[in-house]
Amino acid sequence: MAQARPASAQTYRRLSYWFDSLPDPLSARPRLSGDIDVDVAIVGAGYTGLWTAYYLTRSDPAIKVAVIEREIAGFGASGRNGGWCSAMFATSPARLVRTYGEAAERSLRKALEATVDEVGSVSAEESIECHFKKGGRVMLARNPAQLRRVHEEITQARSLGIGEADLSFLDAAAAAERVSAPGVLGALYTRHCASIHPARLARGLAEVVERRGVHLFEHTPAEQIQPGRVVTAGGVVRAAAVVRATEGFSPQLPRAHRDVIPFYSLMIATEPLPNEVLDQIGLRDGETFADMRQLVIYGQRTAEGRIAFGGRGAPYHFGSRIRADFDTDGAIHEHVRETLAELFPVLRGFQITHRWGGPLAIARDWHPSVGFDRTTGLGWAGGYVGDGVAVSNLAGRTLAALITGGDDETTKLCWVGHRSRRWEVEPLRWIGVNSALHAMASADRAEERSGRPSRLAGAMSRLTGG
Numbered sequence: 409m410a411q412a413r414p415a416s417a418q419t420y421r422r423l424s425y426w427f428d429s430l431p432d433p434l435s436a437r438p439r440l441s442g443d444i445d446v447d448v449a450i451v452g453a454g455y456t457g458l459w460t461a462y463y464l465t466r467s468d469p470a471i472k473v474a475v476i477e478r479e480i481a482g483f484g485a486s487g488r489n490g491g492w493c494s495a496m497f498a499t500s501p502a503r504l505v506r507t508y509g510e511a512a513e514r515s516l517r518k519a520l521e522a523t524v525d526e527v528g529s530v531s532a533e534e535s536i537e538c539h540f541k542k543g544g545r546v547m548l549a550r551n552p553a554q555l556r557r558v559h560e561e562i563t564q565a566r567s568l569g570i571g572e573a574d575l576s577f578l579d580a581a582a583a584a585e586r587v588s589a590p591g592v593l594g595a596l597y598t599r600h601c602a603s604i605h606p607a608r609l610a611r612g613l614a615e616v617v618e619r620r621g622v623h624l625f626e627h628t629p630a631e632q633i634q635p636g637r638v639v640t641a642g643g644v645v646r647a648a649a650v651v652r653a654t655e656g657f658s659p660q661l662p663r664a665h666r667d668v669i670p671f672y673s674l675m676i677a678t679e680p681l682p683n684e685v686l687d688q689i690g691l692r693d694g695e696t697f698a699d700m701r702q703l704v705i706y707g708q709r710t711a712e713g714r715i716a717f718g719g720r721g722a723p724y725h726f727g728s729r730i731r732a733d734f735d736t737d738g739a740i741h742e743h744v745r746e747t748l749a750e751l752f753p754v755l756r757g758f759q760i761t762h763r764w765g766g767p768l769a770i771a772r773d774w775h776p777s778v779g780f781d782r783t784t785g786l787g788w789a790g791g792y793v794g795d796g797v798a799v800s801n802l803a804g805r806t807l808a809a810l811i812t813g814g815d816d817e818t819t820k821l822c823w824v825g826h827r828s829r830r831w832e833v834e835p836l837r838w839i840g841v842n843s844a845l846h847a848m849a850s851a852d853r854a855e856e857r858s859g860r861p862s863r864l865a866g867a868m869s870r871l872t873g874g
Contacts, residue, residue, distance in 0.1 A: 652787070
């Protein structure tokens with residue numbers, strides 16, 4: 409693999425609204441030039457890698473850690489996501505209960521709920537100005553089929569002992585108090601979510617770990633990840649423990665092209681909106697919002713008074729290809745814009761100033777995982793399916809404990825050590841993934857027309873973590 413060609417600061421600002429609104433000059437850190445010996449080598453300077461470095465140095469200030477990054481810290485999903493710091497986990501509670509039992513599901517859920525507050529606490533403690541605002545998450549129901557799913561989730565939650573304080577039903581009037589969109593019949597609300605500025609969190613974490621003595625090398629792509637070492641064009645990082653924290657970009661690594669698929673999610677941001685428009689929309693307390701459709705949408709009101717909004721629906725690219733031009737797609741971005749205008753008609757006529765996207769990682773069973781193999785000294789975490797802001801913090805704490813031999817509650821959680829089977833060879837995964845996308849989009853259209861739950865959607869949910 410050739411040495412990465414440095415990009416300009418302006419190129420990085422074009423990655424997302426979040427990068428464009430960063431206050432710092434985005435100057436790249438030095439690349440690795442020569443061999444280095446450390447205790448822990450981490451590949452990837454996104455949330456997972458940076459949180460792992462942070463908790464390693466917090467548990468043992470003397471530990472030597474190096475993080476290598478192909479581009480710059482926060483380049484991937486960490487600097488481009490929707491800014492939901494939520495307790496969401498890609499695998500459904502029902503599947504977790506079936507696989508591990510109710511006690512294990514409860515332990516993981518409680519750990520994730522606490523993790524939302526942990527991100528906020530560390531951000532405050534380390535003076536990371538990431539606009540953390542814990543306003544909860546509102547999931548709107550905008551047709552009868554969606555409303556039925558809301559009630560089904562409430563019923564399932566109560567069966568698992570999840571009370572009103574953690575997940576509640578909002579009727580149409582109560583939902584409108586939080587977010588005002590036409591045609592809303594009700595909503596799910598959970599307090600376990602905060603809105604953040606994701607790139608500020610990633611870049612702030614990078615600065616914090618450097619202050620704690622971590623070596624952070626940018627423009628340093630990993631050519632090989634092996635037990636005891638990471639090989640780059642600029643030198644070899646030798647370490648007793650090596651962590652792969654490459655998430656959606658993992659398929660670019662040798663022998664990892666079928667571990668996860670890089671699935672593109674695209675976003676837009678409006679211009680700063682007048683106060684009277686923001687008052688009509690709501691989201692005054694920092695709530696994040698979506699609805700109960702099959703093909704995921706997500707949004708937030710930013711600290712700057714914009715609406716940042718995204719959705720899935722971009723095709724999976726044959727051979728798990730990742731290219732910069734996949735970050736924008738005129739047709740998909742237009743669909744996202746129309747969806748936002750449908751949710752908030754008051755936004756028609758306001759400018760969309762930013763359009764961007766990027767890959768997230770999906771494992772074959774839609775099951776995130778974290779683990780460390782003591783025999784080889786290799787660690788990993790990922791497969792977050794777009795819900796990685798908080799989960800990556802839990803992963804970082806877990807990896808730090810596993811690597812240092814700590815015995816705490818994080819290492820006993822049910823996702824630790826999970827191994828997903830590999831994705832099928834091409835063209836099977838291209839056919840399968842894109843067929844599933846078309847099926848979910850068709851299910852949404854059918855539910856809009858009829859108001860009845862789609863049987864096709866029910867079948868698809870069993871393949872996507874349900």
